[in-house]
Amino acid sequence: MPVSLDIDGEVVDVEASQDDLLLWVLRNALRKNGPKYGCGAAQCGACTVLANGIPIRSCVFPLSALADKKIETLDGLRAPDGGVHALQAAFILEQAAQCGYCSAGVIMTAAALLRANPAPSDQRVRQALDGNLCRCGSHNRVVRAVLRAADMMAGR
Amino acid sequence: MSPMLSRRNLLQAGSGIVVGLSLSGGQVVGQTTDRLPAYLANNPRLDAWLRIDANGDATLFTGKVELGQGVLTALVQIAADELDLPIERFGVVSGDTRISPDEGPTAGSLSMPESGTAIQFAAAEVRHILLDAAARRLNVPMSVLRTTDGVVTSPDGRKITYGDLAGGEVLRREATGRRAPKPAASRRHVGHSVQRIDLPAKFQGEPAFLQDERPEGLLHGRVVRPPFAGARLVGVSDSQAAGMPGVVKVVRDGSFLAVIASDERQAMLARDALERAARWEGEAPEVSHETIHEWLKSRPSDDSRIFSKTDPAPAAERVHEATYRRPFLMHGSIGPSAAIALLDAGEYVITTHSQTVFSTAPAIAQMLGVPVASVRLRHAPGSGCYGHNGADDVAADAALLARSVPGRPVRVQWERRDEHAWEPLGSAMQIELRAGVDRNGDIVDWRCDLWSMPHSTRPGGEAGNLFAAQTLAQPFAAPPARAIPAPSYGPDRNAIPAYDFSRQEITTHLVRDTPVRVSALRSLGAHANVFAIESFIDELALAAAADPVAYRLRHLSDPRAIETIRRTAQSFGWDGFVRAPGRGRGIGFARYKNLAAYCAVCMEAEFSADSGVVTIVRATVGVDAGAVVNPDGLRNQIEGGLLQSISWTLKEEVRFASGRVLSDSWAAYPILKFSEAPPVDVVVIDHPDAPFLGAGEASQGPAAAALGNAVSDALGVRVRSLPLTPDRLRAAASGAIAPRGKH
Numbered sequence: 101m102p103v104s105l106d107i108d109g110e111v112v113d114v115e116a117s118q119d120d121l122l123l124w125v126l127r128n129a130l131r132k133n134g135p136k137y138g139c140g141a142a143q144c145g146a147c148t149v150l151a152n153g154i155p156i157r158s159c160v161f162p163l164s165a166l167a168d169k170k171i172e173t174l175d176g177l178r179a180p181d182g183g184v185h186a187l188q189a190a191f192i193l194e195q196a197a198q199c200g201y202c203s204a205g206v207i208m209t210a211a212a213l214l215r216a217n218p219a220p221s222d223q224r225v226r227q228a229l230d231g232n233l234c235r236c237g238s239h240n241r242v243v244r245a246v247l248r249a250a251d252m253m254a255g256r
Numbered sequence: 257m258s259p260m261l262s263r264r265n266l267l268q269a270g271s272g273i274v275v276g277l278s279l280s281g282g283q284v285v286g287q288t289t290d291r292l293p294a295y296l297a298n299n300p301r302l303d304a305w306l307r308i309d310a311n312g313d314a315t316l317f318t319g320k321v322e323l324g325q326g327v328l329t330a331l332v333q334i335a336a337d338e339l340d341l342p343i344e345r346f347g348v349v350s351g352d353t354r355i356s357p358d359e360g361p362t363a364g365s366l367s368m369p370e371s372g373t374a375i376q377f378a379a380a381e382v383r384h385i386l387l388d389a390a391a392r393r394l395n396v397p398m399s400v401l402r403t404t405d406g407v408v409t410s411p412d413g414r415k416i417t418y419g420d421l422a423g424g425e426v427l428r429r430e431a432t433g434r435r436a437p438k439p440a441a442s443r444r445h446v447g448h449s450v451q452r453i454d455l456p457a458k459f460q461g462e463p464a465f466l467q468d469e470r471p472e473g474l475l476h477g478r479v480v481r482p483p484f485a486g487a488r489l490v491g492v493s494d495s496q497a498a499g500m501p502g503v504v505k506v507v508r509d510g511s512f513l514a515v516i517a518s519d520e521r522q523a524m525l526a527r528d529a530l531e532r533a534a535r536w537e538g539e540a541p542e543v544s545h546e547t548i549h550e551w552l553k554s555r556p557s558d559d560s561r562i563f564s565k566t567d568p569a570p571a572a573e574r575v576h577e578a579t580y581r582r583p584f585l586m587h588g589s590i591g592p593s594a595a596i597a598l599l600d601a602g603e604y605v606i607t608t609h610s611q612t613v614f615s616t617a618p619a620i621a622q623m624l625g626v627p628v629a630s631v632r633l634r635h636a637p638g639s640g641c642y643g644h645n646g647a648d649d650v651a652a653d654a655a656l657l658a659r660s661v662p663g664r665p666v667r668v669q670w671e672r673r674d675e676h677a678w679e680p681l682g683s684a685m686q687i688e689l690r691a692g693v694d695r696n697g698d699i700v701d702w703r704c705d706l707w708s709m710p711h712s713t714r715p716g717g718e719a720g721n722l723f724a725a726q727t728l729a730q731p732f733a734a735p736p737a738r739a740i741p742a743p744s745y746g747p748d749r750n751a752i753p754a755y756d757f758s759r760q761e762i763t764t765h766l767v768r769d770t771p772v773r774v775s776a777l778r779s780l781g782a783h784a785n786v787f788a789i790e791s792f793i794d795e796l797a798l799a800a801a802a803d804p805v806a807y808r809l810r811h812l813s814d815p816r817a818i819e820t821i822r823r824t825a826q827s828f829g830w831d832g833f834v835r836a837p838g839r840g841r842g843i844g845f846a847r848y849k850n851l852a853a854y855c856a857v858c859m860e861a862e863f864s865a866d867s868g869v870v871t872i873v874r875a876t877v878g879v880d881a882g883a884v885v886n887p888d889g890l891r892n893q894i895e896g897g898l899l900q901s902i903s904w905t906l907k908e909e910v911r912f913a914s915g916r917v918l919s920d921s922w923a924a925y926p927i928l929k930f931s932e933a934p935p936v937d938v939v940v941i942d943h944p945d946a947p948f949l950g951a952g953e954a955s956q957g958p959a960a961a962a963l964g965n966a967v968s969d970a971l972g973v974r975v976r977s978l979p980l981t982p983d984r985l986r987a988a989a990s991g992a993i994a995p996r997g998k999h
């Protein structure tokens with residue numbers, strides 16, 4: 101039975117079962133690159149996507165929990181005018197990664213934060229990202245990039 | 257994606273980010289050489305390094321691979337400068353054993369001095385050949401021609417492009433090394449602002465990692481690992497797994513047990529079923545993380561006196577002794593290891609994020625019993641590895657599975673618990689130091705005895721170093737770990753102090769038995785050795801009632817070491833430090849491998865007596881990496897290493913018992929979080945005329961030492977065993993009776 105999902109602004113039917121986990125459906129059936137497999141246990145944040153604007157760990161969510169939810173992945177993240185999103189631009193400007201494996205989850209978590217809180221403090225950004233692990237030690241660059249994106253989005 | 261980076265991802269400079277490097281590793285910049293740079297001598301054909309197509313676009317071939325350190329960007333900068341061709345007109349083919357020049361492993365901070373130099377000379381010569389061809393075509397002397405952005409122009413305005421010149425056989429010749437690279441002053445890219453070429457795709461959800469490759473007909477493999485080291489598979493009833501939906505095959509060879517399915521989730525479910533159906537037997541040594549150090553000292557060891565010195569000096573008036581310990585540590589890559597293998601027409605093609613494609617390919621060939629020429633490894637980026645993690649082992653797993661389904665690509669993805677439980681760990685160590693001091697408290701005698709297991713079991717062409725190969729029905733025995741000799745050393749890396757103590761004896765006790773898998777983790781023994789040496793120096797300074805910075809300077813004569821410590825301490829505000837209750841400061845210093853970058857770290861830490869938790873208030877790190885041509889890349893590496901070392905030192909210990917790793921998830925092995933990362937100030941000490949000094953691992957040791965010293969300063973008592981966990985610190989603080997020194 102195909103399952104209908106709303107992903108990155110498109111409604112798609114995928115051959116999957118309701119208990120399939122979102123991460124594998126995104127990566128394999130829908131060929132999304134952003135959400136990454138890191139732990140499969142909601143412990144690292146690499147697989148983070150947004151469901152109705154809320155960051156979720158796609159590695160533990162079965163499709164049955166996502167009916168009628170709008171899913172957003174890094175692959176579909178765009179600025180309102182369709183161009184490169186301010187977060188993506190700011191991450192490039194700050195060179196906010198080493199290996200970049202954590203980046204997709206970090207950027208999606210930050211995207212949700214900035215929608216809820218367009219001018220967060222340094223501390224607030226860190227709190228929001230505490231469930232995202234980065235092993236390369238890019239933490240401070242990432243925080244700078246998120247703050248810079250907030251400035252860019254506010255036209256500062 | 258293919259290891260060929262697309263040109264549209266090659267962004268140019270302009271954001272204030274500077275990438276660059278020194279090229280002087282053993283070569284004098286801007287001069288010709290009678291001896292080719294080593295990698296060029298090994299791979300002398302110019303078209304092995306550079307090719308130019310009819311459009312004038314270039315492809316750079318390199319054996320070095322991107323691990324998150326930005327190496328490909330740096331190598332393109334070098335080639336772009338020498339060729340006079342814009343960066344965005346380069347594609348890169350990296351780490352393909354069939355078509356890239358063999359440049360050895362991507363490790364040891366050697367890419368820039370060695371690979372960079374080879375590419376510099378190759379590109380300089382290619383440009384010369386193109387100029388020569390242009391001169392013939394335009395019938396003018398070469399000396400009057402100019403090259404700009406891939407176009408050769410003659411004084412009368414006639415133009416000819418590289419694309420027109422590079423056809424046919426023109427680059428099919430061997431390098432002579434007789435074409436001088438450009439002098440530093442005429443470089444446009446090296447030393448200037450260039451963004452990493454690989455990052456935009458990673459930030460925009462484009463295919464950028466091995467995991468994003470989805471070849472036609474891809475199958476998914478999962479491997480069932482033994483429950484503990486040394487366990488043998490004595491039985492498995494595989495009928496349930498074999499009958500599960502999507503399962504293509506259950507593969508068993510001795511104790512190697514795996515499943516291949518057409519869908520990844522089905523592979524995971526079948527793996528779980530297989531795991532439940534498997535029966536294992538065996539014995540593991542009765543040792544755990546709690547007893548590892550006693551165990552280490554009780555085992556037979558290879559003992560070697562790696563250094564001794566007997567300069568005249570007054571007799572010691574007093575002797576101090578202390579013992580320091582480090583537990584097993586994990587690389588802890590955020591992405592568990594993965595590989596894709598395909599057996600087609602007798603050839604294995606394996607996509608891997610290995611650091612050592614050229615020496616892992618023959619190891620896999622040996623395991624498979626096929627000629628080396630029929631195994632091709634091609635690199636694609638994975639998660640950061642920080643040394644020898646599961647990358648090579650999963651490549652071997654994938655090869656074994658591909659063998660059983662010829663014509664179909666198989667991706668093996670290690671699960672999180674596979675990576676946590678089976679990646680080769682950084683060895684536990686014990687370091688015993690003894691110092692004799694004269695009547696001023698200055699150190700005249702220094703003795704170090706260190707115990708460690710090996711720090712490198714990289715494949716190195718031997719199947720016995722691959723995890724799967726050790727478990728086959730016809731197993732390959734693990735060969736004895738190779739020693740890493742002077743001057744780099746392995747367990748004993750940085751065990752020789754940088755200080756001028758008159759009499760020294762440094763002895764390594766290498767224990768070859770290991771209760772868990774071990775191999776190279778960023779900086780090898782330097783993390784523990786620098787932690788021990790620099791902690792002990794602080795203890796001796798305290799005993800001498802001396803300031804730790806001044807005390808270090810008293811024992812140093814290398815001017816660059818002195819400058820690094822001084823500038824770091826000054827920038828940190830060491831002298832004006834105002835002590836708040838519960839707070840302390842610490843310094844740590846080392847020159848990595850005693851031959852690479854100099855690095856000093858100062859930290860301020862706050863200790864909460866109630867919770868036992870340490871908060872790092874701030875850190876300053878000073879680095880002298882010789883000629884600094886890549887300040888942003890250098891800062892990124894130095895700060896990243898420092899934060900990683902804080903995580904190791906403060907939080908990490910691999911718990912295990914009887915061969916079973918208990919730290920098998922992030923919940924069981926916590927690492928540094930965003931809210932725990934302190935502000936870091938990086939001070940780059942530039943020596944433009946000095947050679948490039950590898951820096952990627954330089955901050956691991958000094959950061960650990962500064963942290964240990966700051967914590968001990970805050971506590972008023974020394975803690976000599978890592979990690980500095982709340983339980984350990986609270987226990988130390990409550991037993992603290994020694995009055996704090998007044999530094």
Ligand code: FES
Nearest residue numbers: 138139140145159
């Ligand atoms: S992969 Fe989902 S949180 Fe780690």
Ligand code: FES
Nearest residue numbers: 198200234235236
């Ligand atoms: S940049 Fe490598 S894990 Fe974050």
